[in-house]
Amino acid sequence: MTHATLTLDPAFTIGTVDPRLFGSFVEHLGRCVYTGVYEPGHPTADEHGLRRDVLELVRELGVTVVRYPGGNFVSGYRWEDGVGPERPVRLDPAWKSIEPNAFGLGEFMIWTRRAGVQPMLAVNLGTRGVQEACDLLEYANHPGGTALSELRASHGAREPYGIRIWCLGNEMDGPWQTGHKTAHEYGRLAAETARAMRMIDPDLELVACGSSGAGMPTFGAWEATVLEEAYDQVDYISLHAYYEPLNGDLETFLASGAMMEAYIEDAIATCDHVRAKLKRDKRIHLSFDEWNVWYMSRHQADPPTEWRHAPRLLEDHYNVLDAVVVGSLLIALLRHADRVKMACLAQLVNVIAPIVTEPGGRAWRQTIFHPFAQASRYGRGTVLRVEPNAPYAGDVPALHATAVLAEDGTLTLFAVNRSLTDALELHATVRAFGEPRILEHSVLSDPDLEARNTADDPDRVRPRPVGTSAIGDGTLHAMLPPASWNVIRLATR
Template identity: 60%
Template sequence: MDSAKLTLDPAFEVGPVGKRLFGSFVEHMGRCVYTGVFEPGHPRAGEDGLRRDVIELTREMGVTTVRYPGGNFVSNYEWEDGVGPASERPTRLDLAWKQIETNAFGLDEFMTWLREVDAEPVMAVNLGTRGVKEARDLVEYANFPGGTRWSDLRIKHGVPEPYGIRVWCLGNEMDGPWQIGGKTADEYGRLAYEAAKAMRRVDPGLELIACGSSNMRIPTFGSWEATVLEHCYDQVDYISAHSYYDPVGGGRADFLASAVEMEQQIEGVIATADHVAAKLGSGKRLKVSFDEWNVWSQSLFGGENSLDWEHAPRIIEEEYDVAGAAVVGSLLITLLNHADRVGIACQAQLANVIAPIRTEPGGPAWRQTIFHPFALTAAHARGRILRVQATAPAMPTERYGEVPVLATAATLDDDRLAVFAVNRGDRPLPVEIDLRGLPRATDLSHVTVADDDTGARNTESEPRRVEPRAADGAKIDRDRLTAVLPPVSFNLLRARLS
């Protein structure tokens, strides 16, 4: 087989497109915050120190949800350090990334920035070095109207109305040996239960995320989720999943097929959560919060001990190529195809650190290649996600065996059809889409993120080397849509239905 065939039918769907699938992540790590989203004195920064060029790119990217302040950072963080007058805030050692943290940017600045980008917060609490009381106090500061110690302090800091933060992470990667204040599954499960209970006493409307395993390859994967959820199942709404996909840690085919691993992880976490529900006799069904995912050459990182004590150092500033954009596109497709059980997803991180947006201090901001599949999917995935029936050629991989060269998802919104497709292969892929179950399709467009050089990157000197471009040759003949997908590419096919 040298071509792919898809069948679409509006009677078969995954579910609605969830707004929170298009999330990002801002952690106090490297230059994500300082000289990333926040740089007082920059030509494009306002009096609040927020870089307007980064705000504009974040809005263009379509980010709907932002997780903050970590990540590993949160497990040694004292949230009180990041509120109130900046001149009175202490400088601390961040043990996660061996950085000097000035706390010039904290909760109040983050919420101001979030209003500018028009996104929803996902706030993490420290369950590493701190616990129930500090988590409860933070909810009171952020969400209680007034008349109490912490809510009145917020008002004193110039924020009269509650922030109303709905979604909260109960710690971060607590099974990771690198985590400050790490826990066993039993220890964390009990702590998560008690923290959730206290937080809900302050604000009953919270949505809470329990920490799942740090990644699929850690020895605790599966058993960790099962034990943790037996303790706190009834108090939480989501279980988290994290994973990074390494372009240099294995073969090229393995990297291009990374979404297979994401799919396996999602299905494994869901199976474990549903097992616990059955064991407890609960009719409640948890969703997955895949709140850290991206492409990262993690095998090249020397670990925290390789770092020196600095403020906002240049660390893990990945430069992405076209192949990385194709993989990111396939990961987004996987999230769409599991949106019935994945309720939140956050690409890590937003600026500079393994990020779609790069900046220079005092200089420009630009879009990396991985910016484009995210922006196109966030802009055009609307309405209902259709369950695509596909046949496609296979490619051999060492890690996953035979994998289809095509990854695809489709959405239907009133009179608009959008098909998202990644060609993982090294040759052009003809695609035929059977539209018999749909109304007549017209006004077809095909946009692709591709390049003759799959190693092409966007840089400060050449920021527009790789951009979405119109592709030729796509056509509709009655109830059949045909197109050719370039090698190693992300593609968006759109049509109007009448």
């Protein structure tokens, strides 16, 4: 048994949580779209072929914004293929797949309305450019009276879609990307595309591509160069990061949240350096629009070898430890809510996802579903500055924590015990809130760190209530099991 302490005080805040921090991602990759969100003929499918069982789980998950259609897929995508009655079948070289284009922009927009999420649309700046981006924007957002807006109306959508968030390409720093560019090439293209799009619709929120990961050899220099070209034209720069237990090193895996925080802080430093250099008042915010646990080494060791429609790609089945790490990554995002305004768990269904389906069959929640759903439900409000004092688990403190104060006075403490072996006895000073009372303490943990949810046992791993936590003398006392995700909610009024 080890001890950890922290202090919660409403006088010390980080910032207000933008609800779009709880976003996700739908890409034409594997079975995310086909037999994921879209499966005509499924027993639960609606008149548009959308799976109602998946829609119910998406609403329960609490997703607020969804990025579409990629991802690597978008860098070779012709958006015109996915609208109207004629849908050509194409090769998708990004994932060596056959793309039938049965699901496109119109179907996605219907799905977003039924899911209750805001769309985030990516444009192809790999094989296409300024004109194609402007054409897509006109098709999607212009009210009517032009060739492309009337084409949308003829496809059954008289009212404009009103899409506000647009990503200017995807991972253009990556050599694997169709149409990969240097920072100077991309920065110039992003700036010109942004200028042209704002001439059509000045109220857009635009995201420039940052590095594909902190480990990229051009990280930092890429962001600086792109922003020097496009600072005045964009509002956000993107971050992407995936984590996995390499070589069985679970201790380092549990420290993923610390690596994410360092990545965020380095990106902020670069953005603010360019701001100072250009003498601008505007601050660039961050869109962490791809993040998750992803066993990428398995994919790299077994790439697809045949051209197939909706192959089973990147279908990681998550365990208890994966859920704890996802909880820690959510804590990292919340701890930087002053600058990280949007984030997308990648992806939503089947592909490295919180939701799993079977073709024609059931849908269920993976272990990582639960920390995301709890963070989205209870992580709305003002993030408090939390500085835990705890023994170390490897190279990082065993306790990773943040707290969010809601408008109704509910205080939620999110805490991860990173130790694989020792429980943490937490003592949190809460006297600044008067005499709060505990509403609930739930824990996601299990003696079997490999435990997973399945179609036959979908609730094997889930948060469970704890009745031993208490408040006395202005201090919250709680026990955090080894390798656990904890949510403790207090009523402060």
